Amino acid sequence: EPEVTQTPSHQVTQMGQEVILRCVPISNHLYFYWYRQILGQKVEFLVSFYNNEISEKSEIFDDQFSVERPDGSNFTLKIRSTKLEDSAMYFCASRWRGTGELFFGEGSRLTVL
Amino acid sequence: GNSVTQMEGPVTLSEEAFLTINCTYTATGYPSLFWYVQYPGEGLQLLLKATKADDKGSNKGFEATYRKETTSFHLEKGSVQVSDSAVYFCALSPTQGGSEKLVFGKGTKLTVNP
Numbered sequence: 001e002p003e004v005t006q007t008p009s010h011q012v013t014q015m016g017q018e019v020i021l022r023c024v025p026i027s028n029h030l031y032f033y034w035y036r037q038i039l040g041q042k043v044e045f046l047v048s049f050y051n052n053e054i055s056e057k058s059e060i061f062d063d064q065f066s067v068e069r070p071d072g073s074n075f076t077l078k079i080r081s082t083k084l085e086d087s088a089m090y091f092c093a094s095r096w097r098g099t100g101e102l103f104f105g106e107g108s109r110l111t112v113l
Numbered sequence: 114g115n116s117v118t119q120m121e122g123p124v125t126l127s128e129e130a131f132l133t134i135n136c137t138y139t140a141t142g143y144p145s146l147f148w149y150v151q152y153p154g155e156g157l158q159l160l161l162k163a164t165k166a167d168d169k170g171s172n173k174g175f176e177a178t179y180r181k182e183t184t185s186f187h188l189e190k191g192s193v194q195v196s197d198s199a200v201y202f203c204a205l206s207p208t209q210g211g212s213e214k215l216v217f218g219k220g221t222k223l224t225v226n227p
Binding site: 003006035037041042043044045056091102103106107 | 157
């Protein structure tokens with residue numbers, strides 16, 4: 001069964017370092033998303049991406065964050081200069097069409113020290 | 114604004130017990146409502162959904178009814194199994210029929226003991 005895959009499963013980094021989280025969405029999907037969950041808190045929407053551009057982003061998604069789909073298969077989330085409060089589980093999701101079911105990856109846990 | 118509140122966990126039950134996980138929401142308009150489940154080591158999976166008032170979503174023995182009058186979407190199962198142990202998330206989509214920009218609750222961890 002097709003699935004969304006994310007790497008790494010866990011990354012530990014120092015404050016101020018750049019981090020790239022990678023996602024491989026399901027191959028025929030067109031809409032891509034990042035969500036995050038800070039420990040003990042709600043899963044929060046970060047950004048949606050369609051047709052090679054951001055379609056919507058939340059207040060959390062500031063200039064420190066960026067997304068791209070560099071090669072038609074990977075979908076990446078970059079945090080330029082990590083802060084302690086960026087420590088969270090980051091979920092990638094994709095779907096085929098605008099109102100179809102969202103398929104989520106297993107998540108990438110980011111720990112910023 | 115849009116928000117989801119679900120019952121705090123963790124919840125621990127014995128096999129074959131009845132399960133209820135409460136979920137209430139605040140939304141403008143007519144949202145769609147969802148329950149997602151995350152089994153250990155896996156991603157979030159859609160468990161069931163309801164797109165309009167009085168709809169009942171069901172899957173794998175789980176049910177939830179969209180109650181507009183009480184703004185609730187409580188998850189129920191008559192007889193839980195050990196394999197149901199997971200974290201359950203209630204969520205809403207502000208757009209009726211769609212799942213753009215989901216708004217999630219905090220999640221409720223369920224442990225079912227044999």
